Amino acid sequence: MIVNRGNRGAMEDILTIMKTRRSIRRFKNQDVPDELLEKIMEAGRWAPRGDNGQAWRFIVVRDPETKSALGRIATEGSGRRFTAEYFTGRLEERFEGLKDEGKKAKAFQKLRSGVVSAFLADAPVIIVVCAYLDVWDVPYDVAMATQNMQLMAHSLGLGTCVVVAPVCDIVDDHKTMELLKVPHGYKVALPLAVGYPDESPRPRPRWALEDIVFYEEFGKRRQT
Amino acid sequence: MIDSTYFQDTFSALVKSLYYERGRGAYFRAAMVGRDYIDRTEIRGDTSEEVIENCVKFLVENDITEKVVYKKDKSDTFFTFEIKGCVHLPIEERLKEQGVPAFVCPPINIILHKIRQLIGLAVEIADITVNQEEGTCIVRVVIFKQQ
Numbered sequence: 601m602i603v604n605r606g607n608r609g610a611m612e613d614i615l616t617i618m619k620t621r622r623s624i625r626r627f628k629n630q631d632v633p634d635e636l637l638e639k640i641m642e643a644g645r646w647a648p649r650g651d652n653g654q655a656w657r658f659i660v661v662r663d664p665e666t667k668s669a670l671g672r673i674a675t676e677g678s679g680r681r682f683t684a685e686y687f688t689g690r691l692e693e694r695f696e697g698l699k700d701e702g703k704k705a706k707a708f709q710k711l712r713s714g715v716v717s718a719f720l721a722d723a724p725v726i727i728v729v730c731a732y733l734d735v736w737d738v739p740y741d742v743a744m745a746t747q748n749m750q751l752m753a754h755s756l757g758l759g760t761c762v763v764v765a766p767v768c769d770i771v772d773d774h775k776t777m778e779l780l781k782v783p784h785g786y787k788v789a790l791p792l793a794v795g796y797p798d799e800s801p802r803p804r805p806r807w808a809l810e811d812i813v814f815y816e817e818f819g820k821r822r823q824t
Numbered sequence: 825m826i827d828s829t830y831f832q833d834t835f836s837a838l839v840k841s842l843y844y845e846r847g848r849g850a851y852f853r854a855a856m857v858g859r860d861y862i863d864r865t866e867i868r869g870d871t872s873e874e875v876i877e878n879c880v881k882f883l884v885e886n887d888i889t890e891k892v893v894y895k896k897d898k899s900d901t902f903f904t905f906e907i908k909g910c911v912h913l914p915i916e917e918r919l920k921e922q923g924v925p926a927f928v929c930p931p932i933n934i935i936l937h938k939i940r941q942l943i944g945l946a947v948e949i950a951d952i953t954v955n956q957e958e959g960t961c962i963v964r965v966v967i968f969k970q971q
Contacts, residue, residue: 676946676971679946680946680947680948680966680968681852681948683948683966683968684948684949684950684951684966685950687897687899687902687950687964687966688950688951688964739845768849768852769852769853769855770852770853770854770855770856771855771856771940
């Protein structure tokens, strides 16, 4: 357990956990024990929160029909959005670095079909992070809880992926709320797919720190 | 009757708030704006074209827009709507001054909602371009062939 403040080794462990976490979209056909799920949600429960609002609520979904319905909503939503981006040329802009036209066409086809989000149905477990709305900092609180959960899952040898596709569009959001019987006054924030990883994705590129850090005011670089 | 400036100011402030909360994702959060209003009226149609025609008639008769025309590309799914003289145009003017891109179009939301509801087709707004000088908006939309 990493609790020792000022312990350099512990700090490096935390950074290693953060840097080696990946979004996992392919899972082994292996159940996740309840005790591990509880550890993950316990990590969420200890996230920072504004005004002690504790907006988070968690729905653990294992039922194949419910997972399938969530996967369907996610697939349709992603397909619609990527198709719209295809027609406007925005998808082309996203892939401007990819010169192989065959690969590009294949990628477009995959995105337009929405299948990129279909894996949600195949996750052994989906923890649906919901939020109580009568607190001040809803999106930030639940996002911090979700990240805690992802890091804990990774440290336990599990993979996760936040799949916003079933709640990105407000019309889909309403379908998801109805499916999960989420009452008024709450919202579905972030569905989190959880399972044992069956892939090892490479890290995605990140901006260098010097490109994103300013000093004293936005845009001001450190004097060298 | 209250000055419409009041509604333009308040509506634009709300839209700006939403944009600053969700950024580009605000597009997808505004898709239902306008649909309660059209649901007070019975609109009919057996095809997308009929639904569009009847919704446009409703929008013009209720002084929401002066004119709406559209065309579709060869894929038969990508539609370009041109909306002239829309009551929401002064709101977009305010938003543009504050650096907020156009992302809410209640007239198109109304049309797409009815297509989804009556024909069962999937729909998506692709982008919105406002031309203040000409008093028009161009809204590009995907109306899919299936749910």
